[in-house]
Amino acid sequence: MPMTHSTNADWLARSQAAVWHPCTQMQHHARPDSPAYLPLVPIARGQGAWLFDFEGKRYLDGISSWWTNVFGHANPRINAVLKEQLETLEHVMLAGFTHQPVVELSERLSALTGGALGHAFYASDGASATEIALKMSFHYWRNVGRPEKAEFLCLAGSYHGETVGALAVTDVAIFKDAYAPLVRAATVIPSPDFRLGEAGESPADVARRAAAALESHLEQHGERIAALIVEPLVQGAAGMAMYDPEYLRLARQLCDRHEVHLICDEIAVGCGRTGTFFAHEQAGIRPDLMCLSKGISGGYLPLSIVLCSDTIYGAFLDDSVARAFLHSHSYTGNPLACRAALATLDIFEQDDVIATNRDKAQRLGDALAPLANHPQVRHLRQRGMIAAFDVATDDPHFSRKFYRAALDREALIRPIGNTVYVMPPYIVSDEEIGHLGKTITEALNDALSI
Numbered sequence: 001m002p003m004t005h006s007t008n009a010d011w012l013a014r015s016q017a018a019v020w021h022p023c024t025q026m027q028h029h030a031r032p033d034s035p036a037y038l039p040l041v042p043i044a045r046g047q048g049a050w051l052f053d054f055e056g057k058r059y060l061d062g063i064s065s066w067w068t069n070v071f072g073h074a075n076p077r078i079n080a081v082l083k084e085q086l087e088t089l090e091h092v093m094l095a096g097f098t099h100q101p102v103v104e105l106s107e108r109l110s111a112l113t114g115g116a117l118g119h120a121f122y123a124s125d126g127a128s129a130t131e132i133a134l135k136m137s138f139h140y141w142r143n144v145g146r147p148e149k150a151e152f153l154c155l156a157g158s159y160h161g162e163t164v165g166a167l168a169v170t171d172v173a174i175f176k177d178a179y180a181p182l183v184r185a186a187t188v189i190p191s192p193d194f195r196l197g198e199a200g201e202s203p204a205d206v207a208r209r210a211a212a213a214l215e216s217h218l219e220q221h222g223e224r225i226a227a228l229i230v231e232p233l234v235q236g237a238a239g240m241a242m243y244d245p246e247y248l249r250l251a252r253q254l255c256d257r258h259e260v261h262l263i264c265d266e267i268a269v270g271c272g273r274t275g276t277f278f279a280h281e282q283a284g285i286r287p288d289l290m291c292l293s294k295g296i297s298g299g300y301l302p303l304s305i306v307l308c309s310d311t312i313y314g315a316f317l318d319d320s321v322a323r324a325f326l327h328s329h330s331y332t333g334n335p336l337a338c339r340a341a342l343a344t345l346d347i348f349e350q351d352d353v354i355a356t357n358r359d360k361a362q363r364l365g366d367a368l369a370p371l372a373n374h375p376q377v378r379h380l381r382q383r384g385m386i387a388a389f390d391v392a393t394d395d396p397h398f399s400r401k402f403y404r405a406a407l408d409r410e411a412l413i414r415p416i417g418n419t420v421y422v423m424p425p426y427i428v429s430d431e432e433i434g435h436l437g438k439t440i441t442e443a444l445n446d447a448l449s450i
């Protein structure tokens with residue numbers, strides 16, 4: 001690599017000066033004397049589950065680079081497919097034109113839903129997929145003569161993206177509060193998060209209680225509601241809040257009864273993350289609309305997709321342009337991103353990833369199991385390739401301290417508040433899982449100064 005002359009310090013200083021980093025108080029990178037100081041980590045290259053800086057230090061990517069990477073960095077199989085696509089067609093507009101990768105990807109995603117969601121609409125990021133799903137639902141009801149159905153429901157603690165439209169259905173204070181005056185907020189209904197269980201309640205009981213709240217809301221206001229949007233099984237940004245599939249079964253029944261669309265946001269939990277290709281499969285249901293992004297391109301390129309049913313699609317067919325879904329992005333259906341997604345789906349098939357991940361998830365669980373006895377660990381939990389626990393501490397700097405302690409031990413693990421979680425790429429080896437387990441235990445004691 002010709003970059004070997006640069007040092008971490010060069011890139012750190014230049015990035016701090018010129019790049020405005022996401023979800024970041026930039027001053028925390030700039031002031032080493034601040035208790036909240038966090039140095040930027042310049043990355044030169046990636047290989048498999050590892051990221052390398054400019055001075056040879058390495059980090060195990062324990063959170064799949066913000067939940068996107070599924071088959072490792074610089075994956076040779078995805079690289080080969082992308083190189084070939086680069087020489088063939090890098091991009092063409094999708095209005096009025098079409099191409100092989102977008103057709104094949106749409107067909108394969110439809111097949112993965114058993115044909116239930118047979119129409120694929122494309123964008124580049126998750127928040128746009130959320131907005132597309134909301135707009136489609138709203139416009140569907142208008143097209144079928146029910147314009148009063150124009151409101152949305154989301155779960156407490158939900159996260160569906162941070163653009164102004166997506167914030168309407170996002171219920172995470174740090175993302176939402178500052179912009180509340182800009183947002184037409186949806187109604188927030190109780191979450192089925194199993195941690196809310198009272199003494200003697202099982203996770204399924206908590207799910208039934210949350211569904212009862214949904215039911216009474218729909219009984220009163222169902223006439224005005226277009227859709228309920230959920231993150232199936234795991235509410236990621238809420239702090240890996242997990243819940244029983246019973247909630248999805250009941251929500252599906254209630255949405256049917258009250259003629260409300262069910263939107264499954266599978267942006268984080270899709271692509272095998274929870275143990276099935278789509279998380280909603282574990283409830284034996286299908287949504288009316290589904291959002292995909294993050295892992296679908298293997299973590300390579302910005303790509304998002306909204307899949308919908310024949311019924312929804314059919315309501316837009318008419319000679320009138322105004323009844324069409326008039327939404328577009330410049331890079332809609334980008335061929336490179338679609339090929340990355342096709343290469344990702346090929347690996348799922350060829351390597352029987354859903355089956356092999358079962359063993360891997362088991363080993364991940366085994367590696368973290370001893371933490372259940374740690375005096376400050378609460379609610380150790382796991383769903384497929386996501387494992388998490390909460391830490392009982394009043395230290396407002398816990399998350400930063402843990403993150404730095406993990407980096408010092410060659411692992412990228414970035415807690416959400418007091419919730420520590422791992423969500424590794426599926427190519428992670430037994431040895432690497434062991435490294436994650438060891439790092440978490442040591443970083444925890446370090447951050448808590450035990």
Ligand SMILES: *Cc1c(COP(=O)(O)O)cnc(C)c1O
Pocket residue numbers: 124125126127128130159160161162231236237265266267268269293294
């Ligand atoms: C990340 C995420 C989004 C937003 O995706 P972006 O590409 O970051 O806009 C939406 N919903 C869920 C569940 C997510 O995890």
